[in-house]
Each structure stands twice: as structure tokens, then as C-alpha cells.
Amino acid sequence: MGILEVKNVNKRFGGLQALGDVNLSIRENSCHAIIGPNGAGKSTLLNCLVGKLIPDTGSVLFDGQSVLGRTPYEINQMGISRVFQTPEIFGDLSVLENMMIPIFASRDGSFRMHAIENMHNEKAVVERAKQVLDEMNMLDKQHMHAASMSRGDKRRLEIGMCLSQNPRLLLLDEPTAGMARADTNNTIDLLKQIKDERDITIAIIEHDMHVVFSLAERITVLAQGTPLVEDDPENIKGHPKVREAYLGE
Ligand code: ADP
């Protein structure tokens, strides 16, 4: 059994079947990519895994426990952390303050902006935040305004914010979208390093095939809300159904 088991998940938005009988099993400590054309249901699926959406039918088990009916916070506490499609950092805060937020919030269950001052007084939070920034090779940027960083560094910060919680499963929704090639390559290197150095499972939704084939050990192709193929990267590359549905051939 995989660390994440999705069984017969269906999700409708009015008349639109966004997910139809999705079955997916993600092996522990692997990197599993979910690819597919725009509108295939990739983000919807991810939202169903983290409690942002509730499937109409089906089950989602993380380490044998159902995530359905739990809040995003509860699911996060179970060990699932997620990087959204658009960066979700606080541009007005420093890099260090951004890193402190998930560490602070995972202890207190919530975060309010007026808590920033309190955070600075919590020595353990500050130290842990600096430790993670160091692991991310970002300690020299701790006092920078988060908004002034490059797209690649913002992503690095966000991924670090997730890792500060020591998740067992890291979910990434198009982490390199809108990035210049150099930033994309830095993100690939960072994710490779995370894979090598940690006991972590990574599920990545990604459009960029260079990223997918650099990282994934297993690939699921989603088309019109349903998995079309699941296989190892070498078999996905030449798969006629994939070429037709995904590459438009
Ligand atoms: P992907 O991430 O693969 O591009 P999405 O999961 O975002 O695809 O969307 C799948 C389909 O569901 C699309 O047709 C999209 O327009 C639709 N959809 C997504 N979210 C909503 C929503 N909240 N309300 C209505 N339709 C939605």
C-alpha cells in the first residue's frame, strides 16, 4: 500500500465532472508526477488531498488514515504540506519572518498578523527558522523583503516553509510555472537534494516535461479528470495515448 491511496474519487462542479473515478497510489519516499493538459483536474485533485475541496465520492487515505472530513490544518498536522500554484508568501515581511510563520502556526494552530511581534520573542521559533533557512542556503537573505526576491528564491522560501514542518508528503502544484530557465533549474536541483537527503514523498504537478523527467520516478497522466496511464518515465515518453492526449500529436 502506498503512503497515499486515492480510490474512486469523483468531483463535480455543477455540470462539469472535474474528476471521474480517480485512482492513484503513491509509494512512500518516491517522487510521483501528475501531468496532463490544462483543465485536466490536476489542481482539483490536489485540493481534494489537502482538505480545500471535498470529493463527492471516493476515499483518500494518507498512511492508512482517511483525510476526508478533516480541515486543511488537521491534514497538515498529519504530515502533508503543500506548495500552491501561485506563490503564497508575505511580500511585506522579511524572509526570516516568512519562515517563522509555519513554525509558529504549527504550534499554535493559527496565525494572525499581529502575532509577528510575538514570534520574534519566541527564541525556539527564531532558531528553527534560521536553521531551515540555512538548510535552504538562504540564511544570507534572512533580512530581505520577501517581495524583492527572484521568483526562484520565492519558491525556495516557500518550499523551505513547508519543510520546516517536517512533512512526510510534500505536494507541489506547478512549482516552476512562470519561471526563467535558470530558476527552474535551481528548483530542480533543490528538489533533487530534498529527495536525496530526507525521508520524504514528493507528489508534483508539473507542466514542464524537463522538470518531470528530471525528478519523477513514476508518472500519472490525467486527462479530462481521469487517469489515462500510470507508468515509469521511460514508458511514458513514448506512450501513444500520452502523445495524443498530452502532447497533442
Ligand atoms: P488543472 O489544474 O489540471 O489545469 P483544474 O483542476 O484547475 O485543472 O480544473 C479542472 C476543471 O474544473 C476545469 O475545467 C476548471 O475550469 C474546473 N474548475 C476548477 N475549479 C473549479 C471551481 N472552483 N468551480 C468550477 N469549476 C472549477
Ligand code: MG
Ligand atoms: Mg492547475
